Amino acid sequence: MDAAAVGKMARCLAFMDSLPGFQRYKTSMLILEMMDPPRGSITADLGCGLGFDVRRLSRLVGPEGRAIGVDSSLALIESARSASEEFPAVEFVQADIQNLPFASGLLHSCKVDRTLQHVERPAVVLNEMFRTVRPGGRVVCAEPDWGTFAIEDAGHAMARQIAAIWSESFRNPRVGRELGKLLEEAGFVNIQVQEALLATPSFESSDVVFDIALTALRLAERSGSEEPLVWLTELRERDRRVCCSVTLVINCARKP
Ligand SMILES: C[S@@+](CC[C@H](N)C(=O)[O-])C[C@H]1O[C@@H](n2cnc3c(N)ncnc32)[C@H](O)[C@@H]1O
Numbered sequence: 001m002d003a004a005a006v007g008k009m010a011r012c013l014a015f016m017d018s019l020p021g022f023q024r025y026k027t028s029m030l031i032l033e034m035m036d037p038p039r040g041s042i043t044a045d046l047g048c049g050l051g052f053d054v055r056r057l058s059r060l061v062g063p064e065g066r067a068i069g070v071d072s073s074l075a076l077i078e079s080a081r082s083a084s085e086e087f088p089a090v091e092f093v094q095a096d097i098q099n100l101p102f103a104s105g106l107l108h109s110c111k112v113d114r115t116l117q118h119v120e121r122p123a124v125v126l127n128e129m130f131r132t133v134r135p136g137g138r139v140v141c142a143e144p145d146w147g148t149f150a151i152e153d154a155g156h157a158m159a160r161q162i163a164a165i166w167s168e169s170f171r172n173p174r175v176g177r178e179l180g181k182l183l184e185e186a187g188f189v190n191i192q193v194q195e196a197l198l199a200t201p202s203f204e205s206s207d208v209v210f211d212i213a214l215t216a217l218r219l220a221e222r223s224g225s226e227e228p229l230v231w232l233t234e235l236r237e238r239d240r241r242v243c244c245s246v247t248l249v250i251n252c253a254r255k256p
Contacts, residue, residue: 006075013049015208025142025196025248026053031111034140034192034252037061041108044068044132046097046125047115051080051090058089068102070095098124105134113142114248117170122178126186133255139188140252144198146173148247151212151235158216158231166215176249188253199245203236206244 016022025031031053037043039062045053048069058067069092071077077094084090095101097112098121110129116122129139146167151159167173175182183191200206207213212235216228235242 003075006073009073010050010076010079012208013052015205017050017052019200019205019209021197021199025198025250026056026113031113031140031142031250032056032060034194034250035109035111035138037065037109037138040064042066042068042106043109044070044100044102044107044111046070046100046110046112046129047072047118048080048092049076051084051092053111053113054080054090054092055084055087058084058087061089063088065089066091068093068107070097070100072096098128100128100132102132104131107133107137109133109138109140111140111142113140114144116141116143116175116179117146117172120171122172122175123182123185126182126188130186130188130255135255137255138252139183139255140250141179141183142196142248142250143172143176143179144170144246144248145176146170146246147177148245149210150245151206151210152243156231158228159235162212162215162219162228162231165219166210166212169215176247179249179251183251183253187255189256191251191253194250194252196248196250197245198248199243201243203238203242206242210244210246212244 037060043057048054048071051069054067054069074094077092081092149163149167151163200209216232219228
């Protein structure tokens with residue numbers, strides 16, 4: 001990613017983390033409860049971005065444990081490090097999560113959140129999670145099913161077209177639904193599934209999280225038609241209430 005793309009990604013991640021619906025699925029509701037890392041344990045967040053969840057995990061494992069964030073972007077790792085200086089149990093490593101720089105069995109638990117949708121080979125990441133988690137250790141994977149993505153204006157063909165273009169821009173748009181199979185094939189057992197709805201309530205929040213304006217612009221350029229931009233202007237002006245949503249599939253499993 002170039003500097004502009006990293007800056008955009010960082011703004012988007014910080015904005016998403018501030019949304020109450022996102023905080024609910026990350027903390028009290030699902031992911032951290034499912035991981036439940038004991039105090040003193042070693043845990044990792046794969047594709048950690050700005051490190052919000054690494055800091056949350058470090059509070060759970062305490063100063064005697066370790067919370068490790070892994071991300072391929074050096075710029076995001078550096079931001080995560082500088083935001084975490086007061087957290088004694090936190091470490092950040094720049095690496096491709098398809099090749100984890102950890103000894104086998106090092107981790108007590110591990111999670112990946114909205115990152116398998118981007119990687120070339122999600123199955124390889126699951127194999128790496130299996131290798132690096134110790135027997136009895138827990139893993140949690142949370143990924144969107146972009147097939148469920150909808151822009152509120154769903155009766156409008158343009159909304160459906162823009163939602164489809166956005167969804168297909170991901171390398172693995174359906175990986176949320178494949179998690180159970182991938183976990184099983186990697187060797188995990190006791191697989192449990194939950195879902196969370198990630199929704200944005202306004203035009204502004206929908207645009208930051210789901211890039212509606214840029215997607216409409218791309219479609220206008222590609223089709224040579226003004227129609228997507230007319231639709232966008234109408235949507236923006238419509239009372240500012242526009243709801244977009246996607247289902248996040250969350251799987252928890254254990255290494256036997
Ligand atoms: C949508 S963000 C999710 C960030 C974080 N999990 C969160 O919940 O805020 C995806 C992250 O995955 C990282 N990423 C993508 N492919 C990766 C790879 N192969 N190895 C490591 N990190 C990767 C990106 O740099 C980005 O920080």
